[in-house]
Amino acid sequence: MTFRGWILYGSIFPRIFSCFYPVSGITLWPFICLRQTHEELHSSGRPVAQFINHEQIHIAQATEMCCIFMYILWVYDFVRGLMCISKRGFKCCVCRCDARVSYVWNRLEQEAFDHQHDMSYLERRPFCAWCSYPIAEIARQWLGKMGRLSRDSDSGSEDSSIELEEP
């Protein structure tokens, strides 16, 4: 049985890590730290099960990478994304410094995004499944979803949860 972490609601850590963009949750193994309280989250209208499943995939990644290597890889991918991602993919020293683009190209985030809808994924997840990422199509899908949510937000829709989740 896969260890899925312990959830802390109403945590201060997502606020602390919100220097680049609003962060709604962060996985600090063995804890999943969520900004909102249990009540706020479940009344927010966002897909809570998917959100938590996303974070639990990060717990599985951290567990198999002795925690520290997962965070090193996450930061490496994030910095590389800030420096070396063009509109069409990897390109040396583009320096767009776009945190959202860097986030969706992060291989650990891509695995979590790609399977967050699948509630049984963790029961059959291959070891180091993140090795199959990043994939340009997933980055495009994710950016498209962010764009849609952002437009929905502008037009007053309730589904305005474009906040990101850290590892």
Ligand SMILES: [Zn+2]
């Ligand atoms: Zn994530």
